[in-house]
Amino acid sequence: MKDTFSIFLIPILLLGDCAPAPKIGPTLLPAETRPQVESSPTTLVIPPMSLNVEPTLLPTPLEQGLVLVSVELMKPLDLDPLRFETVEGNSWNHATLPRGTPFSETSFYFEDGHYSMQVELGSDRLIPGRITTTMEPRPG
Amino acid sequence: MTLEKNDQEIFRIDTGKGSPINTLQGLWVYDGHWVLETVYIFEEVDNNMATTSAVGQLVQDGEELNGKNGYGTSFGFQTIDGIPFYFFERAGKMDAWYDGQEIPLGFDNIPHYGCCSSGALNPQKYQDRVAFFGHKNETWYFVQIGMAGSTFNP
Numbered sequence: 001m002k003d004t005f006s007i008f009l010i011p012i013l014l015l016g017d018c019a020p021a022p023k024i025g026p027t028l029l030p031a032e033t034r035p036q037v038e039s040s041p042t043t044l045v046i047p048p049m050s051l052n053v054e055p056t057l058l059p060t061p062l063e064q065g066l067v068l069v070s071v072e073l074m075k076p077l078d079l080d081p082l083r084f085e086t087v088e089g090n091s092w093n094h095a096t097l098p099r100g101t102p103f104s105e106t107s108f109y110f111e112d113g114h115y116s117m118q119v120e121l122g123s124d125r126l127i128p129g130r131i132t133t134t135m136e137p138r139p140g
Numbered sequence: 141m142t143l144e145k146n147d148q149e150i151f152r153i154d155t156g157k158g159s160p161i162n163t164l165q166g167l168w169v170y171d172g173h174w175v176l177e178t179v180y181i182f183e184e185v186d187n188n189m190a191t192t193s194a195v196g197q198l199v200q201d202g203e204e205l206n207g208k209n210g211y212g213t214s215f216g217f218q219t220i221d222g223i224p225f226y227f228f229e230r231a232g233k234m235d236a237w238y239d240g241q242e243i244p245l246g247f248d249n250i251p252h253y254g255c256c257s258s259g260a261l262n263p264q265k266y267q268d269r270v271a272f273f274g275h276k277n278e279t280w281y282f283v284q285i286g287m288a289g290s291t292f293n294p
Contacts, residue, residue, distance in 0.1 A: 006144040
């Protein structure tokens, strides 16, 4: 026989609205007042789209077959993360960050032997990031 | 909050004060076990100012993991490839647990249980991975943990 689980919640009267989120603006500033984000260095070399990257398994305790990819964000997160738009041009969209994640639109670059990436939080809210672990180019 | 199995109450837990945060985060059943994730809402009142804080409570088969493992909070339960995964805080550091082993992430903070606009920073759960933000040493990170060979590969 299949087990049947049931959850019962004691009803609670809630007064008031949700408290505003700290540090995260609930609305976008007018375009003319939004902070301008510096553009990418012109020395960036865009890797060929056919270049494969392969996550490298971390040592113990991630031996259960898990992969961890960590991206250091070069700006703090106290920006408005509510609008996500597609990065056009020299982008490698959805390479490792599939749609549905907050930072779903990304651009990957290869510079000085390191991959770096940018994450777009809106039409003018690029947050540069740097992959700090586990991404290595596949030989050949 | 009460949990019943086949019309028999098997567990009961306090979730504290009312809050916009959903105090029932989820119920999972896997390999003959069940896990319940609830949130306990603390409220501190100072004159006319009320401040709330949320503590995750993971319960496995009726055993509270915070007390069992010395966690300050445990949250973000999910399965990755059918195997249980969750985050926890202990001694001021936030790490993860998967398949019986701790994953030493070492974050000072992993935003979770955020409501409204701050909910955009909550961990995002998928069947084969989890994506989340972490903060340590004054730096923010975006991290994905998942199965090798899944959609991690471009």
